[in-house]
Amino acid sequence: MMEAALQMLDVETHCFTDPEEGLEFIFEHPPQIVLTDLVMPGLSGMELLERVVEFDPAIDVVLTTAYYSTESAVEAIRKGAADYLDKPFPPHVLRTRLEPLLARHRARLNALDLERSLADHASFAGLIGNSPPMWHLYAHIQRIAPHYRTLLITGATGTGKELIAKALHQLGPVSSGPFVPLNCSAIVETLFESELFGHVKGAFTGAFQDKAGMFEHAHNGTLLLDEIGDMPISTQAKLLRALQNQEIQRLGSLQSRKVNVRVIAATHHDLRAMIAEKTFRQDLFYRLSMIELKAPPLVDRDADLQLLTRHFIARFATQFNKTIHGLTYRAQLLLRQHDWPGNVRELENVIGHACIMVMGTMIDVTDLPDYLRHSDPVPAAPLASPEASTLDEQERRLLNDALAQTGGNQSGAARLLRISRDTLRYRMKKHKLTV
Ligand SMILES: Nc1ncnc2c1ncn2[C@@H]1O[C@H](COP(=O)(O)OP(=O)(O)OP(=O)(O)O)[C@@H](O)[C@H]1O
Ligand SMILES: [Mg+2]
Structure with missing residues (x-):
């Protein structure tokens, strides 16, 4: 019935009545969306959800059930389900719920194309x-x-x-x-x-x-x-x-x-x-x-982090003969938070590691080397001191505190204050602060 309902959406569908068989197919031909029942013989929908999300966080899993309960819906969403449908539903409901997911996949593929063509233009004599x-x-x-x-x-x-x-x-x-x-x-x-x-x-x-x-x-x-x-x-x-x-x-x-x-x-x-x-x-x-x-350090080149990441993913994907589309948002954040003392070579190593580890088509945080995940969590933002009365004094104190907390590390301090490094530098200059 669902397959028939989906025909109008112009998508390719593959139906399975055995969840294990379905999972095997998913591992071999990662789909964009997995639509699964919650209660099934052998493997439950919740377990299937976990395995699929672990395999490839880019796959959207939609659970359907006749035994709807708020708890299981919440649990499913917490485990990474994209949507949760209460059975029975008419075919058009299924279509309206899947359409935004499909649109998101198309948008992501377009964005990847765009990034790829950007990457082609953003090089100079091998750099x-x-x-x-x-x-x-x-x-x-x-x-x-x-x-x-x-x-x-x-x-x-x-x-x-x-x-x-x-x-x-x-x-x-x-x-x-x-x-x-x-x-x-x-x-x-x-x-x-x-x-x-x-x-x-x-x-x-x-x-x-x-x-x-x-x-x-x-x-x-x-x-x-x-x-x-x-x-x-x-x-x-x-x-x-x-x-x-x-x-x-x-x-x-x-x-x-x-x-x-x-x-x-x-x-x-x-x-x-x-x-x-x-x-x-x-x-x-x-x-x-x-x-x-x-040669400028990588922390001063925010825009290049993404370009270089894409470049290395493409290279390693070819080398390891894998299809890898990119990084999940969480993984991108983690890379952006890192200081990159080893610069481009370090990034190259990190991406190489991730491309070996990744099982699906998107690199997630668990595919990245441990040391990136376990680096010091960003400490809480410092509070301006009550003695500082004027706005200028408050600002100066905030800058000083942030720089002191990070041992004079400017990118760390900028992160702490949630401003860009340029803004930090500008404000340091304004207050004649040096480190
Ligand atoms: N702008 C860039 N574009 C593409 N790849 C880069 C870029 N910068 C560095 N790399 C890559 O990063 C790695 C390190 O680069 P390279 O060996 O030129 O660094 P280096 O400055 O000589 O380092 P070291 O001082 O440690 O010798 C190489 O694999 C290189 O291809
Ligand atoms: Mg060298």
């Missing part, structure tokens, strides 16, 4: 992002790429420094040449110079034959010196000379070789502090940092 800090970065890259010879990229871990270096290479005049990344933190100190400049046979024990270094490999291209802060100070002097003269000598050889190499250095260290500690050469720093690009 994804459509936020003011990223626009700024794109503009800089575009302006600098044709001209620089040496350049420094700074930014916290996981902010995309390597991708920025690749973008610079790709948009510069040597894009047809090699892009050679060298991770300075992964090289044994004694082999550093040989790695950079090469060596000739017999230059040191174990140098069995002539070998070209990374500078020569990067000839007519770009050399990325990643984690430059980990380069030994003795090597730094030789690097500076190579940059100044655009020539190198293989270890153990007196012959100079001209190299045409653009050098990009990247680091998450504070090189200025390292100069003060005498672990980084000031002259090399000035040589490198004539142009400095800063």
